[in-house]
Amino acid sequence: xxxxxxxxxxRHCPPAWKLTRAASSExxxxxxxxxxxxxAACAAELGTLRELAAEARALPxxxxxxxxxxxxxxxxxxAAPPEPPRRESASARSAMLLTAGVAxxxxxxxVVVAPIVRRGASPEEQASTAPPPTPVSASVPRxxxxxxxxxxxxxxxxxxxxxxxxxxxDDGRIELDVIPLAAGERFRVVTDHGEVEVRxxxxxxxxxxxxxxxxxxxxxxxxxxxxGGLSVLDAGDRWEEAPPPAPAPGPTxxxxxxxxxxPAPKPRANQRASAAESALFDRAWxxxxxxxxxxxxxxxxxxxRRARGHAIEEDALYWRAVSVARTKDSASAxxxxxxxxxxxxxxxxxxxxxxxxxxxxxDGENVSEARHAFEQALADPAASVRDSAAEGVRRTTPR
Amino acid sequence: MTDRLIPFRRPSxxxxxxxxxxxxxxxxxxxxxLEELFQRHGDAVYRILSRLRTIDRxxxxxxxxxxxxxxxxxxxSFDGRAAVGTWVIxxxxxxxxxxxxxxxxxxxxxxxxxxxPAPAVPASPYEEAAHRQLLVRLASAFDELPHDLRVVFTLCxxxxxxxxxxxxxxxxxxxxxxxxxxxxxxxxRDRIDHQKGAR
Numbered sequence: 364x365x366x367x368x369x370x371x372x373x374r375h376c377p378p379a380w381k382l383t384r385a386a387s388s389e390x391x392x393x394x395x396x397x398x399x400x401x402x403a404a405c406a407a408e409l410g411t412l413r414e415l416a417a418e419a420r421a422l423p424x425x426x427x428x429x430x431x432x433x434x435x436x437x438x439x440x441x442a443a444p445p446e447p448p449r450r451e452s453a454s455a456r457s458a459m460l461l462t463a464g465v466a467x468x469x470x471x472x473x474v475v476v477a478p479i480v481r482r483g484a485s486p487e488e489q490a491s492t493a494p495p496p497t498p499v500s501a502s503v504p505r506x507x508x509x510x511x512x513x514x515x516x517x518x519x520x521x522x523x524x525x526x527x528x529x530x531x532x533d534d535g536r537i538e539l540d541v542i543p544l545a546a547g548e549r550f551r552v553v554t555d556h557g558e559v560e561v562r563x564x565x566x567x568x569x570x571x572x573x574x575x576x577x578x579x580x581x582x583x584x585x586x587x588x589x590x591g592g593l594s595v596l597d598a599g600d601r602w603e604e605a606p607p608p609a610p611a612p613g614p615t616x617x618x619x620x621x622x623x624x625x626p627a628p629k630p631r632a633n634q635r636a637s638a639a640e641s642a643l644f645d646r647a648w649x650x651x652x653x654x655x656x657x658x659x660x661x662x663x664x665x666x667x668r669r670a671r672g673h674a675i676e677e678d679a680l681y682w683r684a685v686s687v688a689r690t691k692d693s694a695s696a697x698x699x700x701x702x703x704x705x706x707x708x709x710x711x712x713x714x715x716x717x718x719x720x721x722x723x724x725x726d727g728e729n730v731s732e733a734r735h736a737f738e739q740a741l742a743d744p745a746a747s748v749r750d751s752a753a754e755g756v757r758r759t760t761p762r
Numbered sequence: 763m764t765d766r767l768i769p770f771r772r773p774s775x776x777x778x779x780x781x782x783x784x785x786x787x788x789x790x791x792x793x794x795x796l797e798e799l800f801q802r803h804g805d806a807v808y809r810i811l812s813r814l815r816t817i818d819r820x821x822x823x824x825x826x827x828x829x830x831x832x833x834x835x836x837x838x839s840f841d842g843r844a845a846v847g848t849w850v851i852x853x854x855x856x857x858x859x860x861x862x863x864x865x866x867x868x869x870x871x872x873x874x875x876x877x878x879p880a881p882a883v884p885a886s887p888y889e890e891a892a893h894r895q896l897l898v899r900l901a902s903a904f905d906e907l908p909h910d911l912r913v914v915f916t917l918c919x920x921x922x923x924x925x926x927x928x929x930x931x932x933x934x935x936x937x938x939x940x941x942x943x944x945x946x947x948x949x950x951r952d953r954i955d956h957q958k959g960a961r
Binding site: 387420 | 794796797800804805808809812822823826827901915918919925937941950951
């Protein structure tokens, strides 16, 4: 095989690139085929081109992406810091609007290191004094109940999808448009030591170092859970946390932050589970025993919502966390175990929850917090829990 | 994100969304949507970049990641004229071109040849050796192609993409694709013949 035959082709022959196209996997060109059938030079060139293409296809395919590479890239993309988009097209914007729906409410969440917003300022005053938000990133999955825009370098992630949607906010300010929730749906913004639950409203939250600092409600109703207490705020209400206590030597328990204006938890009026709650508990347990951890998690979550203030709420939350952990959703399970430890610090299951949380944190290479969790279970009455906690402490002790 | 955060869980419902919806999400900064796009198109990007042989294997992961970060940055300008996969490959090729301008280019080409595996279906020891020699010559000739020709040859002849899709990927007229492909094949054939004659 020598050089290309097109050097010998005549001036009536089709351009060479048409032969190239014919040698590729392209639709047939009847006119070209007619010419090639009558032209030896073009037929020779076409044959040469096809031969080369076949040789090229014989080149071995490169090895694919390894699972390690895939996981590493995936993790880095998920954690990629926001950056200003170059340009948002009209189509993208309209898609977002369609996603958010017509009837939306605005929720502004902020975690800032700045001082607490002055007490007593009206929502209008606060809005007018706040700097104009700079949209940096947003999160608008079609099935999410909220679109989220980060203001500045906010760090947040969606920890759990609907119907019990959780947005985890670590630092910074985010603004959310939340679709009105249907019956049985929840939407929460969670920080390390507190959370805010949307009840169809507009409100603003300030926090620092992962703790809630203040919440003011301009519309609707908000439930604030922090420091082991619960408070329901209506429009015009404001909640503030006391300044953090003076640092004490040694590690500080995350749930030790007192709340100055947070009312004490309401007395649990009914400590006995109703028949409906018991039935729900049995159903959830049956699902868990049958290996349907996802169904069990949903049912325990439903029970937990219905059983607020009842003794069974504690069990519901614990087993919900266990169920979620069995779905391999470690992130959500970790949040739930944290929530359990915060809300039920005197629970007999505290040690088990702490150990479970510890192993989840250790899997996520969060060694210091894992060790703290394990240490909480070292004195558990159950030997198996103590042993697991001791093993966790051993693995998290610097050598 | 700091390492204090519990790792993000990719919502399973994202897997149900079409590519275009994920592009909208990515345009708005949703890393979950971006990651889902990576799950869908990352393999193709990785394979094509591997075939281009302008990127050292040690740098491939970074270039793939950079591609998808670029996807997020450019998502707002996605106009739907091309399929999302085609558009993503176009971005990957631009990223690869920028990368190839770096000093790693020569090192990459040399190491890629050295690591080239044997053909999958050898006939006889003699044919196997001859075939392997041909492939080595082809690979060597390929490495000498200008970037534009190498890209078109990779997409058309190695990836089997249609000319119209390659044209959309590269944002050039379809005729340009065929001319470049013809030029690439001619140069490859000349180079292979030259290598044969030199032996």
